[in-house]
Amino acid sequence: AQSVTQLGSHVSVSEGALVLLRCNYSSSVPPYLFWYVQYPNQGLQLLLKYTSAATLVKGINGFEAEFKKSETSFHLTKPSAHMSDSAEYLCAVSEYNFNKFYFGSGTKLNVKP
Amino acid sequence: DAGVTQSPTHLIKTRGQQVTLRCSPISGHKSVSWYQQVLGQGPQFIFQYYEKEERGRGNFPDRFSARQFPNYSSELNVNALLLGDSALYLCASSYRGRNNEKLFFGSGTQLSVL
Numbered sequence: 001a002q003s004v005t006q007l008g009s010h011v012s013v014s015e016g017a018l019v020l021l022r023c024n025y026s027s028s029v030p031p032y033l034f035w036y037v038q039y040p041n042q043g044l045q046l047l048l049k050y051t052s053a054a055t056l057v058k059g060i061n062g063f064e065a066e067f068k069k070s071e072t073s074f075h076l077t078k079p080s081a082h083m084s085d086s087a088e089y090l091c092a093v094s095e096y097n098f099n100k101f102y103f104g105s106g107t108k109l110n111v112k113p
Numbered sequence: 114d115a116g117v118t119q120s121p122t123h124l125i126k127t128r129g130q131q132v133t134l135r136c137s138p139i140s141g142h143k144s145v146s147w148y149q150q151v152l153g154q155g156p157q158f159i160f161q162y163y164e165k166e167e168r169g170r171g172n173f174p175d176r177f178s179a180r181q182f183p184n185y186s187s188e189l190n191v192n193a194l195l196l197g198d199s200a201l202y203l204c205a206s207s208y209r210g211r212n213n214e215k216l217f218f219g220s221g222t223q224l225s226v227l
Contacts, residue, residue: 004155032213043117043203043218044156051213090155094212099146100169101216103155 002027002093006104014112019078021107023065023091026072031093033074034101035065038088047089050074061085081111115140117219119204125225126194134189134222136204142217144168144210145187147179148203150221156203162187163210191224199226 007022025031032051036044048059055067065076076089091104118137126132138145144163148156158171162181176192185206191198201223205216 006155009153034215036218041220043220044205044216045218046215049213049215092155095169098161098163098168098210099144099207099212099214099216100158100161100171101146101148101156102158103148105153105155 002031002095002102004091004093004102004104006089006091006107008107009105010108010110012110012112013081015083016080019063019076019081019085019109021076021089021091021109023074023076023104024072025074025091025093027093033065033067034092034094035059035063035074035076036090036092036103038090038106040087044090047076081109083111083113085109086111117204117206117217119202119219119222121222122220123223123225125227127227128194128196130194130226131190131192132194132224134191134202134204134224136187136189136206136219138185138187138204138206139217142206142208143185144207145181145185146205146207146210146216147187147189148205149173150201150203152200159189161210168210194226196226199224 035047092101146161147159150156160179161169201221207214
């Protein structure tokens, strides 16, 4: 079975600072990888997805992620944090052949003024 | 267009009771998946349905069951509720349920078991 590890359950940055949220996966085949954001009392919203077309993936709200096969990583970054970025971020990998998603445990991002 | 809709939004039950959660996918989507999200954890896969057929089942007991209707809406049933079933239950839809498709999630049903 596949698994996803998100290092750091809570990350706190100042407004304008770099955001780096870490995600490592285990997969025996080339994976499809996703980052979702979850605001309180809301469902998950897709930020970006990697499907082998390009290793650097740009998403919504200025976020991007880089797929590194040698490190089995798919870290999420944003050059300059906004207060509105405060939310929970979930990394996921989908099962081969159909979209059963394995989610990490999530990272709560707190952006301080 | 309406997104994925789930009902009810909140539910309180007692141990041993049964509960039914409902989900309507985005129009045109034929695949529905159910996830359980316990506080402080990521969502855990429960079921996936495509064209009314079960395509995948997660590591959940037989107390959990689901079905998909001809209009692609879905129900998740949980029997003999336990305190540990308290969680946010998320429904997600996609067009064909393939692994390169993104999932569109509803806002969830918050189930509390007392």
